[in-house]
Amino acid sequence: MTDAIEFEPGLTRPYVLTGGRTLGGSNLPLEAVVVSERVPLPPGAAPEVVSIVDLCRVPFSIIEIATHLRLPVGVVRVLVGDLAAARVLAIGVTASSEPEDRVQLLERLLDGVRAI
Amino acid sequence: MVSEPSESRRAPLALKIVVAGGFGVGKTTTVGAISEIEPLSTDAAMTEIGAHVDCADLTPNKIETTAALDFGRITLADDLVLYLFGTPGQERFAFMWDELARGAVGAIVVVDTRRLADSFPAIGYFEQRNLPFVIGINCFDGVQIHTEAQVREAVAVGDDVPIERYDARDRSTVKELLTVLVECSLGRARAELAAASGVGAPPVSA
Numbered sequence: 001m002t003d004a005i006e007f008e009p010g011l012t013r014p015y016v017l018t019g020g021r022t023l024g025g026s027n028l029p030l031e032a033v034v035v036s037e038r039v040p041l042p043p044g045a046a047p048e049v050v051s052i053v054d055l056c057r058v059p060f061s062i063i064e065i066a067t068h069l070r071l072p073v074g075v076v077r078v079l080v081g082d083l084a085a086a087r088v089l090a091i092g093v094t095a096s097s098e099p100e101d102r103v104q105l106l107e108r109l110l111d112g113v114r115a116i
Numbered sequence: 117m118v119s120e121p122s123e124s125r126r127a128p129l130a131l132k133i134v135v136a137g138g139f140g141v142g143k144t145t146t147v148g149a150i151s152e153i154e155p156l157s158t159d160a161a162m163t164e165i166g167a168h169v170d171c172a173d174l175t176p177n178k179i180e181t182t183a184a185l186d187f188g189r190i191t192l193a194d195d196l197v198l199y200l201f202g203t204p205g206q207e208r209f210a211f212m213w214d215e216l217a218r219g220a221v222g223a224i225v226v227v228d229t230r231r232l233a234d235s236f237p238a239i240g241y242f243e244q245r246n247l248p249f250v251i252g253i254n255c256f257d258g259v260q261i262h263t264e265a266q267v268r269e270a271v272a273v274g275d276d277v278p279i280e281r282y283d284a285r286d287r288s289t290v291k292e293l294l295t296v297l298v299e300c301s302l303g304r305a306r307a308e309l310a311a312a313s314g315v316g317a318p319p320v321s322a
Contacts (some may be wrong), residue, residue: 092127095219099309106302112192
């Protein structure tokens with residue numbers, strides 16, 4: 001736990017990092033899982049970007065990335081959205097609203113939960 | 117390697133379940149009982165949090181306050197992960213509930229029968245969102261003051277909402293509660309599919 005009185009590091013910087021954008025990737029669900037592709041990062045990538053790509057050598061969700069790297073969720077969404085567009089990251093599927101897909105998904109989930 | 121040259125590594129498919137209920141009712145304990153990771157809290161990363169006020173006087177053993185929301189993870193297969201999100205208890209975090217409910221499989225509403233009214237906002241919210249949910253009566257220290265029938269009457273939910281007793285610290289009972297919820301969601305999804313294609317829905321049991 002951190003002390004109660006402490007300056008929040010990087011309070012401004014992450015939003016500078018996204019160029020003030022808050023919309024790109026903003027629809028990514030908190031649980032969407034991200035994994036790094038084995039491609040080189042663009043030269044001069046920001047440390048936060050490098051951290052995300054490093055972390056996601058094993059799959060992590062948006063919320064986990066934000067928590068581990070202590071970045072706001074909104075910033076993670078924007079950066080992940082950009083990295084996915086550049087094919088540096090792959091984003092996994094989340095729940096579909098199509099009834100047929102949903103039934104199949106929930107059947108898999110039920111089998112999975114029963115096997116815990 | 118026999119895979120396609122530029123084949124992307126598949127990121128797992130992720131589903132989520134929301135764990136809601138009043139403050140200090142056992143949401144974090146519920147998540148922690150079954151999560152493969154220690155429940156993580158987003159601290160201030162999710163939102164700007166000022167002074168934190170919670171009514172903890174009714175639950176003297178509760179020392180730590182859940183700052184924003186916490187979550188756990190269950191990897192069910194190489195390509196399937198389930199996340200559990202504990203909702204922040206306060207009214208003023210209501211905006212976060214929409215985010216959590218979006219695309220969720222369903223919700224668990226944890227109730228303490230000594231403070232049933234604390235669960236009303238969550239129950240009302242999920243009813244209004246039309247999100248499948250189950251009510252889990254967390255039996256602290258094996259104590260249950262009210263029966264399931266009394267709870268059902270008090271919270272005024274339909275027979276389609278399962279009400280189960282469980283122990284938030286006990287992995288097997290949490291698993292059972294999750295199973296009941298997923299069955300409930302699956303039943304709903306099958307009914308919707310059947311309605312869309314004009315045939316009767318088969319029963320859920322496997």
